[in-house]
Amino acid sequence: MEYPTLKLVFDRKNVASKTRRGLVQIEVMSERKRKWIGTGVRLYAEEWHKSRMVVKRLDADVLNENIRTQIEMIQNWVNELRRRKEPFSFEKLSMFLKGVTESDDFIGYVERRIEERPEIREGTRKAHRKLVRSLQQFGRIVFFADLTKRNIMAYDEWLHRQPYVQTTIHSYHKYLKIYIHDAMRHELLSEDPYVSVKIERGKSATRKYLDEGELEKIRKALIPHASLSQVRDLFVFQCFTGLAYADLANFDFTKVVERDGRYIVHDTRKKSDEDFYIVLLSPAVEILKRYDYVLPVITNQQYNLRLKAVADYAGLEKNLTSHMARHTFAGICINNGTRIETLAQMMGHTDIKTTQIYAKIFNKTVESAFDELEKKLK
Numbered sequence: 001m002e003y004p005t006l007k008l009v010f011d012r013k014n015v016a017s018k019t020r021r022g023l024v025q026i027e028v029m030s031e032r033k034r035k036w037i038g039t040g041v042r043l044y045a046e047e048w049h050k051s052r053m054v055v056k057r058l059d060a061d062v063l064n065e066n067i068r069t070q071i072e073m074i075q076n077w078v079n080e081l082r083r084r085k086e087p088f089s090f091e092k093l094s095m096f097l098k099g100v101t102e103s104d105d106f107i108g109y110v111e112r113r114i115e116e117r118p119e120i121r122e123g124t125r126k127a128h129r130k131l132v133r134s135l136q137q138f139g140r141i142v143f144f145a146d147l148t149k150r151n152i153m154a155y156d157e158w159l160h161r162q163p164y165v166q167t168t169i170h171s172y173h174k175y176l177k178i179y180i181h182d183a184m185r186h187e188l189l190s191e192d193p194y195v196s197v198k199i200e201r202g203k204s205a206t207r208k209y210l211d212e213g214e215l216e217k218i219r220k221a222l223i224p225h226a227s228l229s230q231v232r233d234l235f236v237f238q239c240f241t242g243l244a245y246a247d248l249a250n251f252d253f254t255k256v257v258e259r260d261g262r263y264i265v266h267d268t269r270k271k272s273d274e275d276f277y278i279v280l281l282s283p284a285v286e287i288l289k290r291y292d293y294v295l296p297v298i299t300n301q302q303y304n305l306r307l308k309a310v311a312d313y314a315g316l317e318k319n320l321t322s323h324m325a326r327h328t329f330a331g332i333c334i335n336n337g338t339r340i341e342t343l344a345q346m347m348g349h350t351d352i353k354t355t356q357i358y359a360k361i362f363n364k365t366v367e368s369a370f371d372e373l374e375k376k377l378k
Helices: 060-084 090-104 106-116 122-138 149-160 166-185 212-220 226-239 245-249 282-290 300-314 322-335 340-347 352-361 364-377
Strands: 005-010 022-030 033-043 257-259 262-268 275-279
Touching: 005 060, 022 060, 022 090, 033 060, 033 090, 033 122, 060 090, 106 122, 106 166, 122 149, 122 166, 149 166, 212 226, 212 300, 212 322, 226 245, 226 282, 226 300, 226 322, 245 300, 245 322, 275 340, 300 322, 322 340, 340 352
Parallel strands: none
Antiparallel strands: 005 022, 022 033, 257 262, 262 275
């Protein structure tokens, strides 16, 4: 009776390089048939050695122990088959691995729960899938047993070595906590590794925007090139609608409702799947008429690239971006007395705290309130 042999295989598909990671897999071979089992470890080419396994990483010892544990687990199962004189089959192996995965594989659990949870929107699912990718790249949190305070702190250190700001790092920890607590509710985990671990939220980057004078310079700039003029019009349209690039690219005037002489847009944001509600202001309608109500289409990359040239023609030193237009819209609204709750609906924010950030930036309304108070006190 033949039993399988096991060995480690790195980068079976030959994709690993200095900038791209390859997989570490366990190869199971029996009667000239093979099955490859992922270990959850991904490495750059220089981080793997045939005999020493993971090298040139601070967490090499931990990853090597993780890999050894996995291959030993399968080898012990094969030894048990041999002891019982039971025949081996790849179907039996799959059933064994499925049982192990369901009980021990935390990343697999997170992937499944992201798709299963009915209460989260598609935009949230996309954000949570980024957590899965980061855990796979980190490599030290694969199984439930890996959820220790030590590994949480190591994950935090790894996140800090990535090109992330503190608010993004905090978000990754927040998402990870969600699935840890979810697993605890399902009695798959007994202790919360985040107990006594404090992760700083950090401060959001200051939102960049145009004031009314700068926006007027953009609108009146003499731009001789048709393609740049179109980019300017798209930017101004964003400034008076608050649409993010993804929603601008998806804008369809045939879905706009006309009521009492006003054009009303009630749609769903691509990013968050959250509803937003706006009325098209006259500057936005003027631009739509210019293009027979069908806006030009341009990629986000080309759009932001050409906005730099638009800024030059307008005599502005600011680095224009498509998202700056959205912030400018928020400024126009707040400085003209729009309530935060109303602005949140206009912009399709899932959390009003996001909208409240604008209130801290645009203080013209506050200044006006003090001016009115001063008049009454005189």
